[in-house]
Amino acid sequence: MNEPIEIRIPEFIRNGLILWVIIAIAVISGAITSTYTVQAESQGVVLRFGKYLKTVEPGLRFKAPYGVDKVYVLPVRRQLKQEFGFATLGASNNNQFSEPRTRTREKSMVTGDLNAAEVEWIVQYRISDPRLYLFNVLDPEGTLRYVSESVMRTVVGDRTVDEVITIGRQEIEEEARDRLESLVNKYELGIGIDQIQLQNVNPPPPVQASFNEVNQAQQERERMINEANGEYNQEVPRSRGVADQKIQASEGYALKRVNESLGDVASFKSMLAEYKKAPEITRTRLYLESMKEVMPKMGKKIILDEDASQILPLLQLNDSGKGALTR
Template identity: 30%
Template sequence: MQHESAGQPAIGWKPWLGHVASVLDLRGRGRSLLAALLAVGWVLSGFYMVQPDEQGIVQRFGRWVGTTGPGAHYHLPWPIESVRLPEVTRINQMQLGIDSGPVLPDGQQIPANQMLTGDENIVEVGCTVFWRIGNAGNYLFNISNPRRMLTVAAEAALRDVVARTPLQATMSKGRMQVALQTQALLQRWLDAEKSGIVITQVQLQKANPPTEVVDAFNDVQRARADRERLRNVGLAYRNNVIPTAHGMAARIVQDAYAYQATTVDVARGQAQRFDALYATYRKAKNVTAWRLYFDSMDAVLGHAGKVVVLDSASHAAPGVIPYLNLPNVKASAGGAR
C-alpha cells in the first residue's frame, strides 16, 4: 500500500523498510526480524478495551459493521478497521427558550420561548432536556447533526403539548403533566428516526406571560383569585347553614312525633278510665252517681276563694257551724287603718 503527498512521488513500503534497516545498520536476518516485529505490532494493534460507560463502534473502511459492549475485544488492524468509543451513560443537558426565534416578514423577531396555548393565549416558556446516548451506532451514523436535530425536535414537541394545554395549567398545576407529555412525544419522534438518543427527563422552566401584557395578566389573576375566595366563602356558608337547617328540621319532626305519641297515650288513658267508670256505673248506679257528684264538688269547691255558710237566722241547716272568714276580716281591718 502506498501513500501519496502533494509534490512528492509515491514511496513504497519496501524502500522505506530498507531505509530504516540501513539507518539501524541491519542486514539479512535483521531486516526480517524488524519486519516480523512490525507485523506483530500491527496485528496486536487490533486489541482494544471498552469501558463500562462506553460502547465500541467498529468501522470497516469507514462503514459501521458492529457494536461491542464493555470488556476486551479485537478488530482488524488499521486501516482495515477502526473503533470509536462514545460514552453512553453520561447525562447531557440542553436548554430551550434561550435563543432567538424566527423573524417575521416585517423584520420583527419572535422570541423562541413564546408559544400559543390551547386557549389561544401567548406564554413564554422554556425547558431543560436531559438526554444520553442509547445506541451509539444510530447516534453516530443515522443523524448528521444530533444536537441540532434534538433541539429542533424538543422545541417542536414542547410547542405541540403547550398548544393543547390551557394557559392556567401551563403556568401552575399542569406543569408536571406538560413536561411528561413533552418527554413522551419527543422520545417517540426520536425512536421513529432511529436517532439512538434516550430522553431521561424534561424539566419545564417558569412560564410567564409576555412582558407587554404582564400587568393586564396580573389583573386577571387577581380577579380570578378574588372569585375563588368568594366562592370558598359561599361554600363555607352553605356548608354551615344547610346542616343546621337539617338539624332543626329533624328536631321539629321528632318533637311532632313525641307530641303525637303523648296525645294518643293520654286519649287512650282517658278512654280506658271512662270505660272502667262506665262498667262500675252499670253495676252500682246510685253509689257511682253520688261518688261522681262528690268528686265534682270537691274539684269545684276545693279551689274556691269564698265559702258561703247559712247562719241560724237565715234558717241554716241544723248542725252547721257558722264560719268566720278570717282572711277577709284581716284585709278589711288593714284597709280601715
Template identity: 35%
Template sequence: MDEFSEKLKQFKNFKFPGFKLLIVAVVVLWLLTGIFIVGPAERGVVKRFGEFNRETGPGLHYHVPYPIESVITLNVDQVRRIEIGFRSASQDRNFQQGQTRSVEDESLMLTGDENIVDVQFSIQYQVADAMSYLFNVDGPDATVKSAAEAAMREVIGKNRIDAALTTDKQRIMNQTQELMQHILDMYQTGILLVNLQMQNVHPPNEVIDAFKDVVSAREDRDRLRNEAEAYRRDILPRAKGRAEAMIREAEAFKAMQVLGAEGDASRFKAVADEYKKAKDVTRTRLYLETMEHVLQNPNTEKLILSDDALQKAVPYLPLGQLPDARPRTGGAKTQGGAQ
C-alpha cells in the first residue's frame, strides 16, 4: 500500500512537456467549430440538445459547439417539385430526358359520375417557415405528396369526367391547390404551395379509344351547335330588318292611300258644291279637263273619228286590238278625219 501511494505521488508530480498547450489548442478548435455561415437563400435553425432553440438569417453566426448545440441550414428560396401519378427523368434516373413513367397506383381516380380517370400532376412548393418544416412534421416531402393526392382525389370525386377531361381543368387545379394548402396549414407544415399543374389527364388505357370517339362526337355536336347559332344570329337580324321594312312600307302605303282618299273626297265634295251652283258649266269643265288629261297622256292609245266616220262605224269596234293591227307612228292616228 505504501509502495502504491509512492508511485501515485510520483505520477502527480510528473510534468508532460506542452500538455497544457495541447489542451488549450483542443479547446480553441472545439470552440471554432461553432462558427457557421448561412447563405443568402438559407435559414439557419439552431438546436440545443436536439430541441429547437432559435432561427438565424443569412450571414456569419456562432453556436455552442456539438454536442451542446447543432445547426441545420435550409434553403427557403428553393422551389421543390413533387410528381404525382408519373415519374420523369428528373425524378427517376433510369429514364432519359423527356421520358416519363406512369404510376397508376397514384394516378387512377374515381370521378363523381363513377368513371375512372388517369390524372397526372406536379406540385411546386417552398419552405415558408423553417422551424415548422423541420420539427412539426416527420417527412415533410411525403406529407406534401399525401396531401396532394388526397386533395386531388376529393376534387375529382366531386366532378364529372367531362369536366376533368375538357373544360374545367383550371377550376379543378385551383380547387385542389386551395384544399391542399388548407391541409398543409392545418398540420402546420410551414410549406407554401407555388403551383399545381396537371400534366396529363386521360381515361384508362383500356377504354381510351372509346372515350376518344365520345369526345370527337361531342366536338362535332358543339361545332354544329355553334354553326347553327351563328346562322341564327345572322338570319334573325336580317329577317327582322326585312319585316320592319315591310311594316314601314305598309304604313307608308296606308298613309298615302288614306291621304289620297281624303283628298279625292275633298275634291269631289268641292266639285259637287260647284255643280249645284252651275250644272252646265261644271259639266262642260269636267268634260274638257278629262279630255285634256286623256289627250296629254303619252301612254294612252288614241283613235279620233270624225262625225261622218262615227255614223258609218259599226256598232262594235275593238278599240283595244285595232291599234295593235296597224303600224305605230308618232302622234295620234286618224281615220276619215283630221287630227
C-alpha cells in the first residue's frame, strides 16, 4: 500500500498567509463600514464616539470605519402621522397607533357641557430638526402622543357636544394644531406639526340613536326654514313687482286725467271767451254740435207733423234696396 505524502508548509509561510488574510478581512470590513447611503427624503446624523458630529444630506457618504462613526438616517422630508382612537393596518411607523385598549381610552372625552363624545383624530407631522429629535428627548414620538391627547382633551372640553360633533370641527382642528405646535416647540422635540384632522366624532354608542334622531329633527327644521325662505324670496319680489306695476299704472292714469282736465278747462275758457263775444251764435253752434253727436246714437226715428195724413212720408225712400214700411 502507498503511504500518504505529507506536505509540510514552512512555519513562516503559514504565519504570513494568516496575516495577509487578516489584513484583507480588515480592509474589506473597513471599506464596508466606511460607506453609507442617505435616501432622497432623509438626512443622516453622524456621531463620532457617541458625540454629535454633523448632519449630512442625501447621497453616498463616507465615515470613519469600525464603529468610530455611527449614523442615524431620519426621513425628514416624509410626512408622518399618528392616529388616535383607531388604527390603520399595515402602518410602517410603530408609533402610528396605540394598543386596542389604549385607543378606547384615547377617544373617550367629555365636552364643556358635560356630555360624552368619542373623538378620533390624526396628527400629521415631520421631523424638522434631526439633532433635537435624537438627543433632546428620550422618546419624542411617544411624547408627541401624550401631548397631542392632552391638547385635544383641552380643546374639546372648552366646547359643547354640538360644536364638537357638527359645526365646530374646523375650529377645533385649527386651535388644537396651534396649541400642539406651541408645546412641541417649547419641549424642543425637533418635530414640526403640519395638520390635525378630526375623523369620526360621535356620541357614545348607548345614546347614539337618540342623538341621531335629534340631528334629523334639526336638519328637518333647517330644511323647512330654507324652503320657507325660498318661498318668501320668490313671493315677496313678485308681489313688490305687481305693486310697483299698479302704482305706476295709477300714476299714469292720474297724469292722464289731470292732463285731460287741464285740456277741458282750456277748451272751456276759450269757448267762454267766444260766448262772451257772440252769445246767440255760440249757443246755436253748441246746440247743433251737440245734436250732431247725439242724433246718430238714437237710431232711425220718424217725426210726423200732426197734419200728415198720407202714407208717403212713411216709405223708406232713402234705402235703395228696401221697400218695407217702418211703423
